[in-house]
Amino acid sequence: MPSPTPPKPTASELELLRILWQLGPATARQVHDAIAAERPDLTAATVLRLLQLMHGKGLLVRDESLRAHVYAPAQPQDAMQTNLVSELIHKAFSGSGKALILAALRGHVSAGERAEIKAILDGDKAP
Structure with missing residues (x-):
């Protein structure tokens, strides 16, 4: 049985993946702080929602052991x-x-x- 095709990220999701590849595992706040200069239109709530959607799609893994969840790309x-x-x-x-x-x-x-x-x-x- 062939392995499932990984989900294709949207342009916004690719931006967040790029940030996470640079930062390494990070909280939504850390991702927002890193992208805020180039995308001031993205609020912290929007970044969090995008990260949650990306986790649901399988683009991200999430460590829920701390109060602030830590997100990381599912693929290198x-x-x-x-x-x-x-x-x-x-x-x-x-x-x-x-x-x-x-x-x-x-x-x-x-x-x-x-x-x-x-x-x-x-x-x-x-x-």
């Missing part, structure tokens, strides 16, 4: 990114990883990043 960042990229390749690029890379290189990579990618491909640098 690289695993989530791999799943999202795989889905994007399948849906938008007809399964072609090469087409995805070429599209990214055409408009979303700086000259410095291109040089770094070239060095990696040429074997000059470890990733």
